[in-house]
Amino acid sequence: MAQDRVREEIARVLSEMGVDGHPVRLERPNDPDHGDIATNVALTLAGKLQKQPRVIAEEIKQRLSLDESVVSKVEVAGPGFLNFHLSTLEVVSVVADIVRADKEFGRTNEGGGEKVMVEFVSANPTGPLHVGHGRQAALGDAIASLLEWTGWKVHREYYYNDAGGQMEQLAQSVWARYQQRLGHAEPVREGGYHGHYVTEIAARFHNAVGDLYEGIASKEALDSMRQFAVEIIRAEQDETLEGFRVWFDEYTLESTLHTDGRVRRTVEGLRDRGHVYEDGGATWLRTTEFGDQKDRVMLKSDGSATYFLPDVAYHMNKWERSFKRVINVQGADHHSTVDRVRAGVQALGLPEGYPEYVLHQMVRIEREGEEVKLSKRSGTDMTLGALMDEVGVDVVRYFFQMRKPEAQMVFDLDEALDRSEKNPLYKIQYAHARMCSIFAKAEIAPADVPSEGVDLGRLRDPAERDLVARLAEFPEVVQRAAGARAPHLLCDYLEQTAGAVNSWYHAGNPSRNPELAVLADDPDTRAARLLLARAVQIVLRNGLWVLGLNAPERMEREEDDEAAPVEA
RNA sequence: GCGCCCGUAGCUCAGCUGGAUAGAGCAUCGGCCUUCUAAGCCGAGGGUCCCAGGUUCGAGUCCUGGCGGGCGCGCCA
Numbered sequence: 001m002a003q004d005r006v007r008e009e010i011a012r013v014l015s016e017m018g019v020d021g022h023p024v025r026l027e028r029p030n031d032p033d034h035g036d037i038a039t040n041v042a043l044t045l046a047g048k049l050q051k052q053p054r055v056i057a058e059e060i061k062q063r064l065s066l067d068e069s070v071v072s073k074v075e076v077a078g079p080g081f082l083n084f085h086l087s088t089l090e091v092v093s094v095v096a097d098i099v100r101a102d103k104e105f106g107r108t109n110e111g112g113g114e115k116v117m118v119e120f121v122s123a124n125p126t127g128p129l130h131v132g133h134g135r136q137a138a139l140g141d142a143i144a145s146l147l148e149w150t151g152w153k154v155h156r157e158y159y160y161n162d163a164g165g166q167m168e169q170l171a172q173s174v175w176a177r178y179q180q181r182l183g184h185a186e187p188v189r190e191g192g193y194h195g196h197y198v199t200e201i202a203a204r205f206h207n208a209v210g211d212l213y214e215g216i217a218s219k220e221a222l223d224s225m226r227q228f229a230v231e232i233i234r235a236e237q238d239e240t241l242e243g244f245r246v247w248f249d250e251y252t253l254e255s256t257l258h259t260d261g262r263v264r265r266t267v268e269g270l271r272d273r274g275h276v277y278e279d280g281g282a283t284w285l286r287t288t289e290f291g292d293q294k295d296r297v298m299l300k301s302d303g304s305a306t307y308f309l310p311d312v313a314y315h316m317n318k319w320e321r322s323f324k325r326v327i328n329v330q331g332a333d334h335h336s337t338v339d340r341v342r343a344g345v346q347a348l349g350l351p352e353g354y355p356e357y358v359l360h361q362m363v364r365i366e367r368e369g370e371e372v373k374l375s376k377r378s379g380t381d382m383t384l385g386a387l388m389d390e391v392g393v394d395v396v397r398y399f400f401q402m403r404k405p406e407a408q409m410v411f412d413l414d415e416a417l418d419r420s421e422k423n424p425l426y427k428i429q430y431a432h433a434r435m436c437s438i439f440a441k442a443e444i445a446p447a448d449v450p451s452e453g454v455d456l457g458r459l460r461d462p463a464e465r466d467l468v469a470r471l472a473e474f475p476e477v478v479q480r481a482a483g484a485r486a487p488h489l490l491c492d493y494l495e496q497t498a499g500a501v502n503s504w505y506h507a508g509n510p511s512r513n514p515e516l517a518v519l520a521d522d523p524d525t526r527a528a529r530l531l532l533a534r535a536v537q538i539v540l541r542n543g544l545w546v547l548g549l550n551a552p553e554r555m556e557r558e559e560d561d562e563a564a565p566v567e568a
Numbered sequence: 569g570c571g572c573c574c575g576u577a578g579c580u581c582a583g584c585u586g587g588a589u590a591g592a593g594c595a596u597c598g599g600c601c602u603u604c605u606a607a608g609c610c611g612a613g614g615g616u617c618c619c620a621g622g623u624u625c626g627a628g629u630c631c632u633g634g635c636g637g638g639c640g641c642g643c644c645a
Binding site: 025027028029030031034038040043046047052053077078079080081124126161164165166169191280281282283284293294296297298299300301302304306307308311331332333334335336337338339359361362369402403404406407408409410412415419420421422424427430433434437438440441442476477480483484488489491492495496499502503505506507508509510511512514517518519533554555 | 570571572573574579580581582583584585587588589590591592593594601602603604605606607608609610624625626637638639640641642643644645
């Protein structure tokens with residue numbers, strides 16, 4: 001690559017000038033006038049060499065020896081930047097590399113095959129998944145996929161909090177609805193679950209067992225109802241996630257951490273290491289030793305565990321399963337657990353900062369500028385399933401991925417329902433479909449677009465050169481997005497690229513500018529542009545795939561005359 | 569009160585480890601138009617980057633202090 005050559009040559013020149021070990025950063029200028037590669041070394045060296053940056057830049061420039069077929073021009077500009085202009089052929093030649101790599105283009109190997117776990121969604125089985133879970137599912141899945149594309153062996157995991165007080169609330173709520181169904185005025189307690197789904201579960205339970213537990217609030221009755229409810233809710237959550245195209249390698253149930261003794265052993269371990277004390281009948285962990293704001297109760301005075309204790313046990317378990325790197329995707333409303341869990345595992349000897357967290361903010365749904373309320377327990381909430389049904393899976397996924405996790409976001413239903421290119425997802429998919437339609441027009445299968453013996457030098461239009469340069473960035477974008485756990489960076493890239501593609505395509509409208517058409521008359525130009533179109537299609541497709549989105553070969557057009565009988 | 573996140577165009581948001589004239593989409597305005605199938609295309613206007621200091625050759629980006637919004641601060645999860 002030209003980048004490497006430039007880098008090596010600068011290093012050589014610097015050492016010739018008596019400077020060794022100085023970091024050289026290459027960047028891609030935003031302004032095309034600033035060339036294809038730029039560096040600020042002369043600026044960063046100014047202090048060290050006690051000279052004007054521009055003087056240093058000039059000296060470096062004089063000493064550089066670069067093949068003109070690769071670097072066509074070097075300039076000193078602005079306060080002392082060195083700008084390298086690459087030859088068109090050098091820039092444009094990556095088209096062939098892209099097409100050769102095909103489905104592998106964009107994959108790199110930072111991870112070196114090491115294991116990483118991404119835990120996400122992890123909703124309590126107490127009700128349907130809501131839109132916040134949707135954001136988390138879309139983000140978690142994309143982050144996992146980005147890590148796969150950068151060489152990690154990824155394990156997707158889901159943690160079910162199927163023990164603890166919330167489950168008791170659920171059981172009580174079902175019990176109350178069940179009794180109500182039998183004509184008894186039993187209220188759903190405060191803090192219980194009031195959604196319609198609870199009433200439905202109670203009805204199904206009634207159908208299953210009849211009046212067996214009428215007026216009976218025994219442990220057996222409540223256990224039975226809890227088990228029944230959890231089964232139904234889990235099945236529904238699983239179905240929703242499957243529809244959302246999110247799958248997990250493993251599900252861990254909180255209850256198993258209790259039954260297999262891990263929770264007990266965690267307490268013992270913490271006690272042995274002297275991080276535990278008793279106060280007010282409860283057992284406390286000295287989490288402040290590890291940066292928490294205050295100490296936390298881990299065993300209540302009744303002897304039962306607070307929620308974070310099994311969490312600690314769980315993360316020890318992740319470590320013991322040899323996941324030295326774990327990324328937890330969670331809603332920011334749970335961010336107080338971060339310090340607690342880290343303190344707990346650190347107290348047991350794990351490194352500081354384990355596990356890693358991606359905390360995402362809340363989602364606000366709007367229609368016609370008005371918020372669509374989502375209250376989990378009202379029964380009239382906006383569930384993930386409802387959102388998917390209304391706007392489609394690809395759109396929901398993309399909209400959640402296109403915003404950085406740590407910022408609150410507005411999900412605009414009107415924008416999401418827009419079928420035109422104003423909808424950013426469709427803009428990308430249209431661009432992809434357009435390339436496919438060109439191949440169809442040329443009567444050639446995408447995979448059969450000739451890549452040998454093509455004179456890429458025919459791609460001499462500046463727009464084409466820029467487009468190719470952009471395509472070449474794809475692998476770096478994937479790396480950066482993976483490293484930052486930030487899928488929105490890839491969304492941004494795809495959107496920008498699609499914009500450039502669409503402009504290129506429209507500029508070559510045969511009825512106006514036949515000489516700019518991909519399917520130009522001149523066979524050499526046509527072959528070069530077809531190959532570029534193929535490279536475009538590969539990059540857009542791979543990018544969509546990374547995000548778990550479809551790359552359609554044609555966009556379904558709504559035939560609005562279909563169900564509209566014309567009145568005479 | 570303390571902690572975390574956010575504050576960039578009318579709106580929704582980008583801005584990679586500080587870099588050269590701060591970007592995109594929507595909306596607005598002005599042209600064009602029916603296609604290599606695509607409710608389309610081209611272009612324009614629009615900004616005290618919340619405020620005030622500081623660090624330095626250079627700050628939207630880093631530091632400090634404010635202001636505004638969200639979330640959290642349970643023997644709930």
